Amino acid sequence: NAGVTQTPKFRVLKTGQSMTLLCAQDMNHEYMYWYRQDPGMGLRLIHYSVGEGTTAKGEVPDGYNVSRLKKQNFLLGLESAAPSQTSVYFCASSTLAGITGELFFGEGSRLTVL
Amino acid sequence: RKEVEQDPGPFNVPEGATVAFNCTYSNSASQSFFWYRQDCRKEPKLLMSVYSSGNEDGRFTAQLNRASQYISLLIRDSKLSDSATYLCVVNLGSSNTGKLIFGQGTTLQVKP
Numbered sequence: 001n002a003g004v005t006q007t008p009k010f011r012v013l014k015t016g017q018s019m020t021l022l023c024a025q026d027m028n029h030e031y032m033y034w035y036r037q038d039p040g041m042g043l044r045l046i047h048y049s050v051g052e053g054t055t056a057k058g059e060v061p062d063g064y065n066v067s068r069l070k071k072q073n074f075l076l077g078l079e080s081a082a083p084s085q086t087s088v089y090f091c092a093s094s095t096l097a098g099i100t101g102e103l104f105f106g107e108g109s110r111l112t113v114l
Numbered sequence: 115r116k117e118v119e120q121d122p123g124p125f126n127v128p129e130g131a132t133v134a135f136n137c138t139y140s141n142s143a144s145q146s147f148f149w150y151r152q153d154c155r156k157e158p159k160l161l162m163s164v165y166s167s168g169n170e171d172g173r174f175t176a177q178l179n180r181a182s183q184y185i186s187l188l189i190r191d192s193k194l195s196d197s198a199t200y201l202c203v204v205n206l207g208s209s210n211t212g213k214l215i216f217g218q219g220t221t222l223q224v225k226p
Contacts, residue, residue, distance in 0.1 A: 033214075035216070040122065040218060041218060042118075042120075042201065042216045042217055042218030042219055043158070043201070043216035044216075045213060045214075045215065048213065058213065059215075090157060090158070102148075102160045103158075103160070103214065105157035105158055105159070106157060107156070107157055108156075108157055
């Protein structure tokens with residue numbers, strides 16, 4: 001019953017460092033998403049993908065890149081981390097996103113940029 | 115104006131109380147609406163969808179008012195275990211855009 005798995009769960013970076021967050025889902029879902037959650041801001045969509053090989057920008061895409069080379073994986077990259085990217089990152093997946101509305105989330109990745 | 119707005123609370127209520135949360139959305143073309151629940155330091159999980167005619171699931175009732183562009187969640191007979199943050203979620207535009215927008219959440223604390 002893995003569902004959506006995010007790695008790593010915690011990471012501390014220095015300003016300017018790069019890193020990649022990995023999201024893997026075993027439910028054969030078409031749609032995958034990356035959100036960030038900050039106090040008082042709720043969940044904000046960074047990037048999403050409606051299928052293997054496709055990606056699209058969300059509300060707050062700047063400073064992030066994504067790739068969906070395999071249907072089950074969705075990678076979020078930070079090329080040059082900034083303190084403003086300190087946040088909790090959630091990956092999610094779904095079947096028909098708008099119709100059912102049920103996103104299945106990973107447990108989150110807590111990133112601190114010093 | 116935010117696309118989806120909620121009163122962040124916190125709402126502090128005694129066990130057994132009835133509590134209601136509202137959420138407003140700005141895009142009149144929004145197609146579908148949901149309430150999610152998020153426990154402290156956990157991931158959000160779907161609580162219920164919101165249908166045009168209103169819908170009920172046990173102690174939880176969701177309503178949609180398209181004319182005024184708001185949705186509501188009513189919780190009756192509150193339990194300690196209902197303490198959580200409730201997130202209003204709206205799908206902007208057509209059903210397959212993949213863009214579900216979350217409100218900032220309303221925090222509920224149920225006290226003994």
